[in-house]
Amino acid sequence: LDMVFNEALRLFPIATLTIRQCNDDIVLKGIQFKKGVAVMIPIYNIHHDPDIWPDPETFDPERFSSENKVNHHACTFLTFGSGPRNCLGMRLAYLEAKMALIEVIRKYKILLAPETKVPLKRALGGALRAEGGVHVKFESRE
Numbered sequence: 001l002d003m004v005f006n007e008a009l010r011l012f013p014i015a016t017l018t019i020r021q022c023n024d025d026i027v028l029k030g031i032q033f034k035k036g037v038a039v040m041i042p043i044y045n046i047h048h049d050p051d052i053w054p055d056p057e058t059f060d061p062e063r064f065s066s067e068n069k070v071n072h073h074a075c076t077f078l079t080f081g082s083g084p085r086n087c088l089g090m091r092l093a094y095l096e097a098k099m100a101l102i103e104v105i106r107k108y109k110i111l112l113a114p115e116t117k118v119p120l121k122r123a124l125g126g127a128l129r130a131e132g133g134v135h136v137k138f139e140s141r142e
Contacts, residue, residue, distance in 0.1 A: 001098055003061035009079040011059060016044040016128050018081065043078045044128065052076045108138040 018041045022033045033039060048056045052072070053063065062068060080087035087093070104110070112118070113135035120130040 002094075003064040005094060005097065006064040006077065006079075007059055007061040010047045010053070010063070010077060011057075012128055013043045013047055013079045014128070016126060017042050018078070020085070041078065046076060046078060049076075104138075107141055109141060111137045111139055113137045 019038050020041060022035050022037045022039060025035050026033050046052065050056050053076070063072075075082050080090040080093070115132075115135040116130075117132055120134065121132075123129045123131045
């Protein structure tokens with residue numbers, strides 16, 4: 001279940017970007033960043049970079065298996081940030097999401113509603129969302 005959640009969050013990160021401020025002057029890959037400069041980190045682009053994630057548009061939870069996780073730098077999966085400024089509620093968010101999903105799946109089949117346009121088109125803006133929304137139907141299992 002962890003691998004499925006991580007892969008879903010890689011494909012569809014909650015925030016598409018974040019901004020951090022440089023604490024020191026630094027040069028990374030030939031680019032100079034001065035102390036105090038705000039740096040935009042494009043989470044969505046990193047999560048969909050084929051140099052980091054082969055076949056990035058494919059849903060593949062195995063990317064997060066114990067064997068494969070070690071092949072990726074921690075800063076290539078940034079759904080909850082990384083380092084000392086990562087999300088304090090990350091563990092709680094995972095736990096609550098899993099509990100809610102298990103409860104819903106136990107009681108209902110989740111079906112795509114006809115109003116949803118496939119393939120999804122990304123709506124413009126800072127939050128990741130689909131143009132026209134994603135409409136689903138819940139069918140009772142009982």
